Amino acid sequence: SQELEQSPQSLIVQEGKNLTINCTSSKTLYGLYWYKQKYGEGLIFLMMLQKGGEEKSHEKITAKLDEKKQQSSLHITASQPSHAGIYLCGAEYGNKLVFGAGTILRVKS
Amino acid sequence: NAGVMQNPRHLVRRRGQEARLRCSPVKGHSHVYWYRQLPEEGLKFMVYLQKENIIDESGMPKERFSAEFPKEGPSILRIQQVVRGDSAAYFCASSPRSAFYTEAFFGQGTRLTVV
Numbered sequence: 001s002q003e004l005e006q007s008p009q010s011l012i013v014q015e016g017k018n019l020t021i022n023c024t025s026s027k028t029l030y031g032l033y034w035y036k037q038k039y040g041e042g043l044i045f046l047m048m049l050q051k052g053g054e055e056k057s058h059e060k061i062t063a064k065l066d067e068k069k070q071q072s073s074l075h076i077t078a079s080q081p082s083h084a085g086i087y088l089c090g091a092e093y094g095n096k097l098v099f100g101a102g103t104i105l106r107v108k109s
Numbered sequence: 110n111a112g113v114m115q116n117p118r119h120l121v122r123r124r125g126q127e128a129r130l131r132c133s134p135v136k137g138h139s140h141v142y143w144y145r146q147l148p149e150e151g152l153k154f155m156v157y158l159q160k161e162n163i164i165d166e167s168g169m170p171k172e173r174f175s176a177e178f179p180k181e182g183p184s185i186l187r188i189q190q191v192v193r194g195d196s197a198a199y200f201c202a203s204s205p206r207s208a209f210y211t212e213a214f215f216g217q218g219t220r221l222t223v224v
Binding site: 006033035040041042043045088092094095096097098099100101102 | 142144150151153154164167168198207213215
C-alpha cells in the first residue's frame with residue numbers, strides 16, 4: 001500500500017477554473033514537499049511545508065499542511081495551460097524521501 | 110552553480126547488456142537518492158547513498174541492480190543484464206544532508222529503453 005495517497009489520480013479542468021489536489025499520509029508528517037513534473041522532464045520543486053497549519057503560496061499555487069489529519073492540499077487558482085503536468089507530494093519516512101503516485105493535471109483552453 | 114547532472118539523458122540497451130547511469134550531485138552535496146519512474150506512474154524510491162556508503166537500498170531489486178557513490182566522482186546506478194521491464198526513467202536527487210527540512214534537487218533523469 002502507498003504511504004502517501006494522492007487524489008485525484010488525474011484531473012481535466014477548463015482554463016480559468018480552480019482546482020485542488022490532496023495528499024494523505026499513512027504516517028505522521030514532519031514535513032511535506034510538493035513538486036511538479038512536466039511530461040518527459042525532471043521535477044521542479046514547488047514548496048515545502050513543515051508546521052501544522054502552515055500555508056505557502058507561489059504565484060497562483062497555494063499549499064496547506066494539516067498535521068493532525070496527516071494531509072496536505074495543493075490549490076491552483078484560475079488555472080492556465082502552463083499549470084499542466086504531474087503534481088507529486090513527497091514526505092520523508094526514515095531515510096527515504098517517498099512520493100505519492102502523482103496527479104496528472106490537464107488544462108483545456 | 111550547476112544543479113544535479115545526470116547522463117546520459119537517453120540510453121538504449123539490448124536485452125542482456127549492462128546499463129550505467131551517472132549522477133553528479135550539486136557541488137557540496139553528500140546525499141544522493143535514486144528513483145525509478147515507470148510510464149504513467151509516480152517516483153519509486155530505489156536507494157539512498159551518502160559518500161561511500163549505502164544508507165537504504167530497500168527499494169532496489171536484489172538482483173542485477175547496484176549503486177555506488179564513491180569518495181570522488183559521480184554516483185553510479187548499474188543495471189546488469191537488462192530486461193524490457195527495466196525500461197523507465199531514472200532520476201537522482203541530491204541534498205546537503207538528510208532531506209528533512211531541506212529541499213532535494215533533482216536531475217533531469219535518464220530514460221532507459223531496453224530493446
